[in-house]
Amino acid sequence: MNFGSWPWWAVLGYVIVDLTVRVIAIIVVPRNRRPTSAMAWLLAIFFIPVLGVLLFLLIGNPKLPRARRRKQDQINAYIADTASGLYLGSLRPDPPRWFPPLVKMNEALGAPPLSGDNDAHLISDYQTALDAMAEAIRGAREYVHIEFYILQSDGSTDNFFRAMEEAAARGVPVRVLLDYWANRWKPKYRETVKRLDAMGADWHLMLPVQPLRGRIQRPDLRNHRKLVVVDGRVGFLGSQNITDSSYNLPKNIRKGLHWVDLMVRIDGPVVASLNAVFLSDYYAETDRVPEIDITRVEFGEGDLDCQIVPSGPGFEAENNLRLFLGLLYAAKQRIMIVSPYFVPDEALLLAVTAAVDRGVQVELFVSEQGDQAIVYHAQRSYYEALLKAGIRIWMYPKPYILHTKSLTIDDQVAVIGSSNMDMRSFGLNMEVSMLVRGEEFVDEMRMVEDEYRSLSRELTIEEWDKQPLRSTVLDNLARLTSALQ
Secondary structure, eight states, X not given: OOOTTSOHHHHHHHHHHHHHHHHHHHHHTTTTSOHHHHHHHHHHHHHSHHHHHHHHHHHOOOSOOHHHHHHHHHHHHHHHHHHHTSOOOOOOSSOOTTHHHHHHHHHHTTOOOOEEEEEEEEEOSXXXXXXXXXXXXXXXXXXXXXXXXXXXXXXXXXXXXXXXXXXXXXXOOEEEEEEHHHHTTSTTHHHHHHHHHHHTOEEEEESOOBGGGTBOOOTTOEEOOEEEEETTTEEEEESOOBSOTTTTOHHHHHHTOEEEOOEEEEESTHHHHHHHHHHHHHHHHHSOXXXXXXXXXXXXXXXXXXXXXXXXXXXXXXXXXXXHHHHHHHOSSEEEEEOSSEEOOHHHHXXXXXXXXXXXXXXXXXXXXXXXXXXXXXXXXXXHHHHHHTOEEEEEOTTEEEOOOEEEETTTEEEEESOOEEHHHHHTEEEEEEEEEOHHHHHHHHHHHHHHHHHSEEEOHHHHTTOOHHHHHHHHHHHHHTTOO
């Protein structure tokens, strides 16, 4: 900047303001923030002061507004009080010594209790999952609860929407939640809300940014959950959105991209826990609670132990990250991670590499092709360290995006849900995961993992070492941006 033509008082004023901003940044930015994130924000503010300060004011706070966090605290207390008087089934005997403390940690952070006598089955085919949810909705007698990050009425989801329409026509309340930013300006939005209105659905946008209505929070916060609950009897959760496998985006259609997902159908007491997550989000958006009996618990035909683990900026801790870390350190034999966006923080990177040092077999399934450039390149920046640590990386072939989010350890325990293993899912997205203990469920997960492995190619350190310099530079620049939380 050329100060030669400035009067002395203007130069002095500029220097005072500049120093003041830097000092305030040093005081404010690091507070209750990861050191890497704080350093990234300080560098942005120091090197590009105006833009850096504006960005920090816009997206620097990773938490929901205080009033919304108070609602979450009320919900957590209500769930805990309600669950304390319920019989949630018989738990499987002889859990690993580390398992009960892990469950206790989840509950202390806001998760419903562990329940027994549950049944859970995976659905790995995209259209089959949509149709299975539609079939369950057609059997609704009391209510249908639907919550998805993306919800679009199109050719692939028409059966799902017709099932909603049929339920509503029978007088069954159909309550629907969909994320604001993920839907508001995307394809099919007008057709979707028109169809929801026509059927009489009670639908609401989640985390809307509507300043004139007093609804303001960090604009890039997302409700990334994906779930269906029918009558409190049957539920679904996982990674799949209600949309065509191309997401109806022109760029995806041009490239021939299609998403590969995994959903799980559940019944038993755990459905009540999943319903509690929906009801908490419904209350957060509407200030209302539907008049339904949430104390009624139905038992499934299986004997799986299951715990629903919600996470997101409404909670004080990063619930999903702590769950993943606990499982990674507990593993004795093998760890299988499926995550489309694997951008670990220091703790997670240390956990997976330390597992290899303990003699644990670790495999990571990712997509060969990415759909989000910055996240894709940030993820690639970790491949060298992972490969050198001894982790096997499987690349699911293009033009498919492997969107499944799961973790299995040894032969007894698995996690499936909406949460990626990246800093956005840990700190900025509202997610829901399910912890499952039971060999039969892990066996189903192993079959899906085997299928993914058979379709994928293994990335080797020899291949990685041939990456051009421009790719390495781009990957590392993207990695720096991932710390701006």
